[in-house]
Amino acid sequence: MSAEIKERVLQWLTGSDTCFLIGAGCSRCAGKPLIGELTEKVLANVDPKIKVEFDGLKGTGTRPPTIEDLINYLVRYQYILQTVQNTDKYTLQPSWINDSLEAIKEQIVNHIADAWTDSTVHARFLQRIASKWSKSARDIFTLNYDTLIEATLDKLRYQYVxxxxxSRLGWFDPTIFEEASTCAPNFRIHKLHGSINWLREDTGHVRRSVISSIDDIRETVVVYPSEQKYLQTQFGVYETLMSRFRARLRAPSVNNCLVILGYSFNDEHINEAIVDAINATGSNLTVIAFVGPDAKVAEQQSQLTNVESRCDNRFNAFVGNSFYVGNALDEVGAKSLLETELWKFENLVDYIAGAAA
Known part of the structure; x- marks a missing residue:
């Protein structure tokens, strides 16, 4: 790879106007399961009838259904039952749905929760993208439930909101995002799909607590994406964070850049937010995505090519070591970048921070 290409890629990844969207692929190096693995683990430890319901679902686009689709399905079914006078004629009953959702959540906690564990790979990443000379915050939007980023920022003694x-039972107040910081570096962490340590009170309000095992679940329940979308919107958490994501992508900075890591483009809400931001009037957004290869490569390429075609030549994806879409680099440069396999988070960190000793 030429020095010119490497410098351009480093500017994408570390530029002062760059924000990040991080998916499950970035937690794999710390032993966290990908969504497919998590789905298998959960279904292996719940009522077999839940598995029967799951087997009747279909996924989105090219991907198979996941545990998030199952939660979506059950929550929607729950809503339907709340609108009818007699639920007896329905196959699934309210009490069974409630019990199933609780069982699913407990299993998710069991497979993701930890004792606020940091990650050395994430530490090197955060240190490299931190701006020690500017008090403006680095925005990270994550789709992951785990607390790897927060725990690692604590370990590094970096300020974040x-x-x-x-602390122990935090309350949601989005105005904290806009408060000026006196420290550098500092980060703004937006958990678009919820978090393992978010709890919902009986009032419906969301709290941030400490969840390290199933034993930590008492009267409150962990908040997951489906519940945010269909139950929590009225309290502002999900929609507020998504609104901040949309607004950040529309920032007027000349070199505005979204770098996407560990995300497979299987959430249409996220995809549409990105496409809309690129096409917004006055938008300067460029998107650079490093994407893991799917088993169905042709379908994946078709999906990403379709996204790129709607994005005014400002969407670029480098997929595995096999193909790319977009015009950010010429063919020679793009192929040389594919060879570095930056879709693997550890490789990307080595690329921007130097190989670990």
Missing amino acids: DGFRG
Whole structure:
């Protein structure tokens, strides 16, 4: 790879106007399961009838259904039952749905929760993208439930805000995102799909607490994406964070850049937010994505090519070591970048921070 190409890629990844969207692929190096693995683990430890319901679902686009689709399905079914007078004629009953959702959540906690564990790979990444000379915050939007980023920022003693005030039982207050910081570096963490340590009170309000095992679940329940989308919107958490994502992508900075890591483009809400931001009037957004290869490569290429075709030549994806879409680099440069396999988070960190000793 030429020095010119490497410098351009480093500018994408570390530029002061770059924000990040991080998916499950970035937690794999710390032993966290990908969504497919998590789905298998959960279904292996719940009522077999839940598995029967799951087997009747279909996924989105090219991907198979996941545990998130199952939660979506059950929550929607739950809503339907709340609108009818007599639920007896329905196959699934309210009490069974409630019990199933609780069982699913407990299993997710069991497979993701940890004792606030940091990651050395994430530490090197955060240190490299931190701006020690600017008090402006680095925005990270994550789709992951785990707390790897927060725990690692704590370990590094880097200031960050996540939308909550307080500590042991924090409360959501999005105004904290806009408060000026006196420290550098500092980060703004937006958990678009919820978090393992978010709890919902009986009032419906969301709290941030400490969840390290199933034993930590008492009267409150962990908040997951489906519940945010269909139950929590009225309390502002999900929609507020998504609104901040959309607004950040429309930032007027000349070199505005979104770098996407560990995300497979299987969430249409996220995809549409990206496409809309690129096409917004006055938008300067460029998107650079490093994407893991799917088993169905042709379908994946078709999907990403379709996204690129709607994005005014400002969407670029480098997929595995096999193909790319977009015009950010010429063919020679793009192929040389594919060879580095930056879709693997560890490789990307080595690329921007130097190989670990």
